Amino acid sequence: MSYRDAREIEVIAPNLKRRYSGVTSTVLRLVPIQARQIAIAAAGPVLPDGIPRLRLRDLALMPRRGPSGPRVWHARRNIEMLAGLALKHLLRKRLKLIFTSAAQRRHSKHTRRLIGRMDAVVATSSRAAAYLEREAQVIRHGVDTALFSPAPDRAALRRRLGLPEEALLVGCFGRVRPQKGVDLFVDAMLEILPRHPQVQGVIMGGVTPQFEGFVAEQRRKIAEAGLADRLHILPEDSGPSIAPWFQALDLYVAPQRWEGFGLTPLEAMACGVPVVATRVGAFEELVAEGVTGTLVPAEDLPALTEATEAALADPEALATRGRAARQHVLDHFRIEQEAEALIALYRRLLAS
Numbered sequence: 001m002s003y004r005d006a007r008e009i010e011v012i013a014p015n016l017k018r019r020y021s022g023v024t025s026t027v028l029r030l031v032p033i034q035a036r037q038i039a040i041a042a043a044g045p046v047l048p049d050g051i052p053r054l055r056l057r058d059l060a061l062m063p064r065r066g067p068s069g070p071r072v073w074h075a076r077r078n079i080e081m082l083a084g085l086a087l088k089h090l091l092r093k094r095l096k097l098i099f100t101s102a103a104q105r106r107h108s109k110h111t112r113r114l115i116g117r118m119d120a121v122v123a124t125s126s127r128a129a130a131y132l133e134r135e136a137q138v139i140r141h142g143v144d145t146a147l148f149s150p151a152p153d154r155a156a157l158r159r160r161l162g163l164p165e166e167a168l169l170v171g172c173f174g175r176v177r178p179q180k181g182v183d184l185f186v187d188a189m190l191e192i193l194p195r196h197p198q199v200q201g202v203i204m205g206g207v208t209p210q211f212e213g214f215v216a217e218q219r220r221k222i223a224e225a226g227l228a229d230r231l232h233i234l235p236e237d238s239g240p241s242i243a244p245w246f247q248a249l250d251l252y253v254a255p256q257r258w259e260g261f262g263l264t265p266l267e268a269m270a271c272g273v274p275v276v277a278t279r280v281g282a283f284e285e286l287v288a289e290g291v292t293g294t295l296v297p298a299e300d301l302p303a304l305t306e307a308t309e310a311a312l313a314d315p316e317a318l319a320t321r322g323r324a325a326r327q328h329v330l331d332h333f334r335i336e337q338e339a340e341a342l343i344a345l346y347r348r349l350l351a352s
Contacts, residue, residue, distance in 0.1 A: 002049060002050055002052050002053055003053060003054065003055060004041040004052050004053065004054055006041075006058040006059075006061070006062035006063070007062065007063055007067070008039055008067055009039050009040065009041045009054065009062075009066065009067075009071065010038060010040065010067060010068070010071055010346070010350060011034070011039065011040040011041075011071065011072040011074060011346050012040070012041060012042075012054065012059070012071060012072070012073050012074065013027050013030070013031050013040060013041070013042045013043070013074050014043045014044060014073070014075060014080045014083060014084075015027045015028075015042055015044035015046075015047065015076075015080075016043075016045070016079050016080050016083060017077065017079070018045055018046050022102075022261070023076045025263075026076065026141065027042050027044075027051075027076070028042075028047075028048065028051060029335060030335070030338065031051055031052055032050070032052065033335060033336060033339045034339045034343055035052045037339075037340075037343055038343050038346060039067065040052065041053050041054045042054070043055075043056060043058070059083075059087060060087075060091060062093070064092055064093050064094055065094050066094070066350075068350065069094065069350065070094040070095060070096050070349070070350060071093070071094065071095055071096070072095070072096045072098060072346045072349050072350060073087065073095045073096070073097050073098065074098045074100070074342075075098065075099050075100070075118075076099070076100045078110070078111055081097070081099055081115070081117075081118065084097045085117060096120070096349040096350070096352070097117070097118045097120075098118060098120045098121070098345070098346075098349070099115055099118045099120075099121050099122070100121075100122040100124065101121065101122070101123050101124070101128050101129075101131075101132060101136070102123075102124040102125070102128055102260040102261045103128060103131060103260060104125070104127050104128050104131060104258075104259075104260065105131060106131055107131065107132075112133060115132065115133075115134065116133075116134065120345060120349060121134060121136040121137070122136060122138075122139050122342070122345070123136040123137070123139075124138075124139065124140055124141055124260075124261045124282060125138065125140060125261060125281070125282035125285050126138055126285060127281075127282065127284075128261075128282075137341075137345060139338060139341045139342060139345075140261075140282065140285065140286075140333065140338065141261055141263060141266070141282075141335075142266070142333045142334045142335035142338035142339075143263065143266045143270050143329065143333060143334070143335055144270075144335050145270050145329060145334050145335075148243050148246060148266075148267045148270035148271050148329075149247075149271060149272075149326075150247060150271055150272035150322075150326060151244070151247035151248065151271070154247065157244055157247055157248050158248050160244075161248055163200075163202065163248055164200055167199065167200040168196070168198050168199045168200070168250045168251070168312055169199075169200055169201075169202060169248060169250050169251075170189065170200070170201045170202070170249065170250065170251045170253060170308065170312070171201070171202045171203075171204070171245065171246070171248075171249040171251070171252050171253070171268075171273075172185040172201070172202070172203050172204075172252070172253050172254070172255065173203075173204050173205055173242060173246070173252075174205045174264055175205050175206050175207075175208075176205045176206070176207045176211060176214070176215050176218075176233070177207075177211045177214060178214060179256065179257055179258060179259075180205075180255070180256050181254075181256045181257050181278065181298075182205075182218060182255070183214070183218060184255040184257075184301055184304055185203065185253055185255045186203070186218045186221060186222065186231065187221075187301055188253075188301060188305040188308055189201045189227075189231050189308075190221065190222070190225050190227060190231070191305050191309075192305060192308060192309050192312070193230050193231060195309070196309070196312060196313075199230075200230045200231070200232070201230065201231040201232065202234060202245070203218075203232065203233045203234065204233075204234040204235070204236060204242075204245060206236040207236075218233060242267070243271065246268050246270075246271040246273055247271045247272075249268065250273070250312075250315075250322075251273065251274060251275070251276065251308070251311050251312060252265065252268035252269075252273050252274070252275045252276075253275070253276045253304070253308055254275060254277040254278065254283065255276075255277075255278055255304055256277075256278050256280050256281065256298070257280065257298055257299055258280050258281070258298070259281030259283070261281050261282045262277075262280070262281035262283055262286075265283055265286050265287055265293070266329060266333050269286075269287075269292055269293070269325035269328060269329045270325075270326060270329040270330075270333075271326070272323060272325060272326040273322055273325065274292055274293045274311065274318060274321035274322050274324075274325050275287055275292065275293035275294075275325070276293060276294045276295075276296065276304065276307045276308050277293060277294075277295055278295070278296055278297065278298040278299075278300075279295050279296070279297055279298060280298050283295065286333065288324070288328055291321065291324050292321055292324050292328045293311075293325065294307040294310075294311065
């Protein structure tokens with residue numbers, strides 16, 4: 001077990017929900033990297049081994065002061081802001097409270113009240129910052145560029161994954177539901193595939209019970225078009241990382257209708273795969289238009305189809321964009337850059 005002594009911890013990253021989510025992923029990705037430079041631990045009811053962490057009871061029992069004064073409590077949900085305020089004001093723990101906001105909408109009155117009581121606020125994109133009613137530091141998410149990197153032998157990788165070696169392969173990954181625009185991807189590919197016999201598509205992601213009917217409808221459309229052998233809906237990969245599936249692609253499509261931040265275009269670009277993405281979430285801040293990919297309006301099926309087909313029509317330009325995409329992520333979106341920016345904020349608060 002990776003439990004830490006609460007007396008030695010300077011920063012606490014709570015993850016107070018059992019359901020796995022993007023917030024959970026953020027905590028699990030960042031804390032081990034941040035722990036190399038600062039005494040940080042996660043805290044929550046369900047955390048995997050290998051993550052520096054505190055028991056939930058340690059939060060109530062820990063000394064009021066940290067090793068050198070206050071501790072930092074970095075909340076990413078309302079429940080975690082509430083818990084931080086309770087620890088600070090009811091149990092008299094010396095805490096500096098941070099909240100990270102990814103929402104691209106006006107927060108509820110309750111959430112705004114909680115945010116107003118934080119010592120510092122982080123936004124994951126400029127668009128998210130614009131919805132906050134107070135000053136926020138923009139710190140965008142990053143990806144592990146060692147894990148998400150171009151495949152040294154893509155043909156061998158495709159053989160291992162059971163994918164066609166010679167096809168131009170287009171992917172759309174993530175939870176399979178209307179919000180993610182999977183039906184738009186299917187409709188676009190049903191137009192493109194008959195005109196481009198070398199192209200195949202792959203959809204992969206988790207399906208919750210409420211969206212099983214939605215997935216069945218997509219399978220029906222594909223089967224009726226006679227394209228079930230070229231447009232595949234695969235079950236979610238339960239392996240340690242989805243990186244190999246990105247590495248196998250020639251093009252990644254992110255057709256979301258709405259999004260908070262959206263990591264998948266970054267993960268694709270880190271693997272040397274250019275993208276077509278809608279103008280939602282942080283995508284406009286992640287994708288360099290015309291250099292690493294193409295941006296289209298949300299829910300604009302003709303624009304999505306045109307941009308995807310244009311990218312596939314020029315394999316040489318596709319490869320050039322792929323190389324530029326990898327460099328773009330290395331320059332601006334490494335997870336170490338995200339971790340370092342947060343640590344700098346922690347240290348400013350600890351010293352204040």
